[in-house]
Amino acid sequence: MNIEDFPMLREDLIYLDNGATTFKPQCVIDKITEYYTKYSANAHRGDYDISYKVDQEYENSREIVRKFINARFKEEIIFTSGATESLNMIANGFFGKFIEPDDEILITQTEHASNVLPWFRLVNEKQAKINYIPLDDNHYVTLENVKKAVTPKTKVISLASITNVIGDERPIKEICEFAHQNNIFVVMDGAQSVPHRKTDVIDLDVDFLAFSGHKMCGPTGIGVLYGKKELLEEMEPQNYGGGMNESFDNPNEIYLKELPTRLEAGTPNIAGAIGLGQAIKYLDSIGMKKIEAYEKKLRRYAIEKLINIPYLDIINIESDSGIISFNVDGVFSQDVAYYLNKYKVCVRAGNHCAKILNQETGVLNSLRISLYFYNTESDIDSLVELLSNKEKIVEEML
Amino acid sequence: MDNRNIIMNHYTSSPYKKDFNPDLNYQKIETKSDSCIDHLNIYVKFENNILKDAYFNGEACAIATSSCSILLKNCLNKTVSEIVEYIKNFDNMVNGKDFNLEELKEAIVFKEIVRQGHRKTCAYLPYQGLKKLIDKR
């Protein structure tokens, strides 16, 4: 769908690495250019027209994000540099204040590094503990297993809503319901789901949500931290400095601004935030339901074809996101990626930043294709054709 | 043998690639790429400044694996300073500078391949690891 909107799709490429980042439609590029060419001023300096315009556009983007994830208040939307920064802010700025020795943090072995390492650091600092939710045979998270893993010491459950290698969708809403009955917070890493599915934070009832703009047609260097207002009020800013303070006379008298500004010290990524707002408008103009349905159909199409290649070992046949991970039997994934690259097919080889996943799946590395709505059946056909001849892969991988 | 066969032989059946439990006389070098998933462990044993024994294992692409195998083959029984020279020579080749063809032996198979930008990192990865260890000595 909508191929004509993307300048990158005019290049001679087949891009199947949308889990890493996505292409930008012309309207997003134009919006960013407009900021740099028509009203390139700083924010929060409303003394002159172009700066006033910056504030309007910047805050308008916040409102667009709020609506997009159905948050109650604009103050619940904090602009960050990406999902990684958002997750670090949550782990340090919020849980850093509350976690005590022996408290338990519950994650899984299929999380992205950005939803593991901030927690590792926290438990090291606080002498707390990481526990893992056992996964079922498909490496999925079930509510039953969450219940089994929770103890009276569990303080927070932090999960990707869709994982970046297996592509499975977690029952976040049910987990929140159970967790909240037990006074446990839930953090949702939405990096791989917000770009592909309708997200409703009120319906899900998550306490915190992190996602990145660049994986949803927006610019790099911009992301979002959502938190329930009463929780964000408690969050300790990771950065102090300009923009976030009300007044300061000496170290004992620092007065900070209200949310959301308090958590956005320094000159923000203005172009990024405005670009993200435009990207969301663009996604909404297509419709998240339609995007989801299209990707599911395309995934089924891909699986039906890939499954016929006998030496292809597909790791996640069942999951229903646009992520398909597989190996060509006997050929190192990176060599297959190099082979595909010769035909200008972009796929990712690797452990995809989910390094502890290896312990879980026993598969060290794999190839991953990750689809977006601008991919087509013809992209899949080209991939399948290239993978259909193993001798050719081995012959041409060098 | 043509270049392709040399690479494939070292990739699929290197005599230097094996799982083993090194004793204390071996030093371990862990080489990992920043940009890809190549990950090789190299084990070397020096005696009187001479590389007496070397093995490697791990998971990496055909280029990194075969390059490692050829590196160890070429460096066995060389002195530390000879190895330093050899690495420099390889470095010159992959960076398009003048180099001594004879010294490199089978390693010249990578001469063309490293023109594909990211493959250069793969071929050079084991060299980087060995160099780091020697620099520390």
Ligand SMILES: Cc1ncc(COP(=O)(O)O)c(C=O)c1O
């Ligand atoms: C599940 C998941 N979480 C977090 C991240 C981190 O996103 P970013 O690098 O944009 O901060 C990613 C990116 O690949 C991801 O896939």
